[in-house]
Amino acid sequence: MADQVSAREAIEGPIPTLDPAEALARAREGKGYWKRVWESLKDDKVTIVVAIVLLLIFLAAIFAPLIATHDPSKGSIIGRLKGFGYKDHLLGTDETGRDMFSRLVFGARLSLISGVLPVIFALLIGGSLGIAAGYLRGRVNTVIMRSMDVLYAFPSILLAIAICGILGSGLENTLLALTITFIPPIVRVSETVTVQVRSLDFVDAARTSGASSASIMCRHVLNNVLGQILVYTTSLVSLSIILAAGLSFLGLGVTPPDAEWGLMLNNLRQAIWVNPTIAALPGVAIFITSMSFNLLSDGLRQAMDIRL
Amino acid sequence: MxxxxxxxxxxxxxxxxxxxxxxxxxxxxxxxxxxxxxxxxxxxxxxxxxxxxxxxxxxxxxxxxxxxxxxxxxxxxxxxxxxxxxxxxxxxxxxxxxxxxxxxxxxxxxxxxxxxxxxxxxxxxxxxxxxxxxxxxxxxxxxxxxxxxxxxxxxxxxxxxxxxxxxxxxxxxxxxxxxxxxxxxxxxxxxxxxxxxxxxxxxxxxxxxxxxxxxxxxDRVMVMYLGHIVEVGRVEDIYARPEHPYTKALLAAMPSMDPRKRTETAPITGDPPNPIDPPPGCRFRTRCPHAAQICEDRTPSLNDGAATGEGHLVACHMRDRRSGHPEARSSGASQ
Missing domain, CATH: 3.40.50.300 (P-loop containing nucleotide triphosphate hydrolases)
Incomplete structure (x- = not known):
């Protein structure tokens, strides 16, 4: 396009200059960037499909009472562990005769909450700590990063189990345990990214324009750092779902009779010889959801890397 | 400034x-x-x-x-x-x-x-x-x-x-x-x-x-070597009459446009010394062909040497008659 215009310029003389107000309107920061991300995301079929799948799962969780065909906690002595399409049970029934489809839909609520919320909390806490450590350097950095190293000494699953074991079971404690588990890796990633960006010349250039630290932080550091932290965080959601399911499986997370995929998997474990397809369903749900989050984060990373 | x-x-x-x-x-x-x-x-x-x-x-x-x-x-x-x-x-x-x-x-x-x-x-x-x-x-x-x-x-x-x-x-x-x-x-x-x-x-x-x-x-040029200024002066003075051995070596290392003025020997060899522990005295003396005892004993300063051109200052003992450097000579025309 540039060539066409300069060709025109050669014939018709200089191009009229841009009105400052229009330039301002055009250069509104950020808008252009996200538009570009969207454009490159649009052509990425896998990411789009995965995003739609996730959207459907989220909608199902939100509108669970409308979608569920049965009461998720109402059992039946006769109709236990029946296969697909038994009576009007679309996906069969579990070990106490409860409708599997309804339980999976309701289970999505708790599973998504325990997958997404701890990551969001950890992002808020760990992100601010990491960016602060990377931006301020010196003592602040040492204190924050060395405390994270202490947490890092435990394997993440073990840490979550230990915290849950101390606090006792229940959704709130699961969320708390997972949040604490995810803070150290997020801090470390944010710190690394911030240190990298901060050492680039454009931050120094911004300093030489006499801008305040707050302004440099917001306009120059944050928007170069957030994208990368966000992508990393998205990949943690799937891990969080799996960890939460694992905690429930061990009896440290959600307590029965609440529907939660990990807990359902645990309860159906004994039925694997009776009806393996039904027993595998919660696992399939966990697999699809965590896989989708992983693919989404991959797609986001590629789309946001347009500057390279 | x-x-x-x-x-x-x-x-x-x-x-x-x-x-x-x-x-x-x-x-x-x-x-x-x-x-x-x-x-x-x-x-x-x-x-x-x-x-x-x-x-x-x-x-x-x-x-x-x-x-x-x-x-x-x-x-x-x-x-x-x-x-x-x-x-x-x-x-x-x-x-x-x-x-x-x-x-x-x-x-x-x-x-x-x-x-x-x-x-x-x-x-x-x-x-x-x-x-x-x-x-x-x-x-x-x-x-x-x-x-x-x-x-x-x-x-x-x-x-x-x-x-x-x-x-x-x-x-x-x-x-x-x-x-x-x-x-x-x-x-x-x-x-x-x-x-x-x-x-x-x-x-x-x-x-x-x-x-x-x-x-x-x-308009003016300042030559630096290992954290020190070794020579400063107007561009024509520096390029026409470089005084410091380092400046001379730098200029000699410039590729010449004239094939008859081919550089046959490398004008300067080796790496600069480690700036963590620079040599005492003149910092260039480890690579300088004219290095003498005085170069190790005393750090030459820009103000020692006598200036040739207007504001042409050199930090080299050879430019200072009183320094005791064996090759020290009085400066040229203007002094």
């Missing part, structure tokens, strides 16, 4: 009490003057402290010692002008044209950011940016809304120059501003710099390792 005894040592090893055990002596007690309206070229090989000097002048790093005076006002300190005020008058163009532009900001915003930070309203700041884009030869209609990764190296460096000029500085420090560019683009940018200098009545401190570029653009 006057610089007196500027020093920066980067600590690399500390003991338990935080006392510095060893440090890189990046810039060691240098003093010089930048005269209003001139272009002062700073030349020297990699690691000699050129860029550290630039960053010290801009207060991007705090000096360990020394006083910088701009226009009669001391920079920093209790009674001096603040760094914020300094940035109204002194700006810098960085070497890496890519890293010195925010990749997430349209270039017009990058240029307007300075005036905005100094309290100009958005519309006026954008007007400044549009005008500067035109002046550095980038059509604002096409380029104002572009991002740095959509520009070539030369175009990015034009944007960087525009950004530096947005605050209407009087002194611009150019740290290897053209070193990363193609030769043809380099020439364009150098001409642009010369035009802008006339238009805005600027003073340049031009840092480069390229002797041809320095010769082209500078």
């Amino acid at each position: 006057t610089v007196a005894d500027l020093r920066k040592h980067f600590p690399i090893k500390r003991n338990l009490l935080g006392r510095t055990l060893s440090a890189v002596q990046a810039v060691d007690d240098i003093s010089f003057q930048v005269i209003k309206g001139e272009t002062l070229g700073i030349v020297g090989e990699s690691g000699c402290g050129k860029s550290t000097t630039a960053r010290l002048l801009m207060r991007l790093i705090e000096p360990d010692a020394g006083v910088v005076t701009f226009d009669g006002n001391t920079v920093g300190g209790a009674h001096g002008v603040g760094v914020r005020d300094l940035y109204r008058d002194v700006q810098m163009v960085f070497q890496d044209s890519y890293a010195s532009l925010n990749p997430r900001m349209p270039i017009s915003m990058s240029i307007a950011y300075g005036p905005l930070s100094q309290g100009m309203n958005r519309k006026a700041a954008m007007a400044v940016a549009v005008k500067l884009l035109e002046q550095v030869g980038l059509n604002p209609v096409l380029y104002a809304n572009r991002y740095p990764h959509e520009l070539s190296g030369g175009q990015k460096q034009r944007v960087n120059i525009a950004r530096a000029l947005a605050l209407r500085p009087r002194l611009v420090i150019l740290d290897e501003a053209v070193s990363a560019l193609d030769k043809s683009i380099e020439a364009q940018i150098l001409n642009l710099l010369i035009d802008l200098k006339q238009e805005y009545d600027l003073t340049y401190v031009f840092i480069s390792h390229d002797l041809n570029v320095i010769r082209f653009i500078s």
Whole structure:
């Protein structure tokens, strides 16, 4: 396009200059960037499909009472562990005769909450700590990063189990345990990214324009750092779902009779010889959801890397 | 701008009490003057402290010692002008044209950011940016809304120059501003710099390792070696009558355009000594063909030697008759 215009310029003389107000309107920061991300995301079929799948799962969780065909906690002595399409049970029934489809839909609520919320909390806490450590350097950095190293000494699953074991079971404690588990890796990633960006010349250039630290932080550091932290965080959601399911499986997370995929998997474990397809369903749900989050984060990373 | 005894040592090893055990002596007690309206070229090989000097002048790093005076006002300190005020008058163009532009900001915003930070309203700041884009030869209609990764190296460096000029500085420090560019683009940018200098009545401190570029653009040249200034003078004096053995070696290392003046032997060999533990006395003596005992015993100073041309100062014992160097000789015509 540039060539066409300069060709025109050669014939018709200089191009009229841009009105400052229009330039301002055009250069509104950020808008252009996200538009570009969207454009490159649009052509990425896998990411789009995965995003739609996730959207459907989220909608199902939100509108669970409308979608569920049965009461998720109402059992039946006769109709236990029946296969697909038994009576009007679309996906069969579990070990106490409860409708599997309804339980999976309701289970999505708790599973998504325990997958997404701890990551969001950890992002808020760990992100601010990491960016602060990377931006301020010196003592602040040492204190924050060395405390994270202490947490890092435990394997993440073990840490979550230990915290849950101390606090006792229940959704709130699961969320708390997972949040604490995810803070150290997020801090470390944010710190690394911030240190990298901060050492680039454009931050120094911004300093030489006499801008305040707050302004440099917001306009120059944050928007170069957030994208990368966000992508990393998205990949943690799937891990969080799996960890939460694992905690429930061990009896440290959600307590029965609440529907939660990990807990359902645990309860159906004994039925694997009776009806393996039904027993595998919660696992399939966990697999699809965590896989989708992983693919989404991959797609986001590629789309946001347009500057390279 | 006057610089007196500027020093920066980067600590690399500390003991338990935080006392510095060893440090890189990046810039060691240098003093010089930048005269209003001139272009002062700073030349020297990699690691000699050129860029550290630039960053010290801009207060991007705090000096360990020394006083910088701009226009009669001391920079920093209790009674001096603040760094914020300094940035109204002194700006810098960085070497890496890519890293010195925010990749997430349209270039017009990058240029307007300075005036905005100094309290100009958005519309006026954008007007400044549009005008500067035109002046550095980038059509604002096409380029104002572009991002740095959509520009070539030369175009990015034009944007960087525009950004530096947005605050209407009087002194611009150019740290290897053209070193990363193609030769043809380099020439364009150098001409642009010369035009802008006339238009805005600027003073340049031009840092480069390229002797041809320095010769082209500078009025005066300062040669640095391992954190010291070894020679300073008008460009014609330095290039026609280099006095310091290091300057001579540098100039001899320049490729000649005349095939009959082929350089047969390497004028200078070896690497510069480690700046963590520089040799006592004259820092160049380890590679100097004229090194004598006195060079180890005493550090030559710029003020010892007698000047030949106007303001041509050399830090070498050979230039000082009283130094006791066996090859010391009285200076030429003017003394």
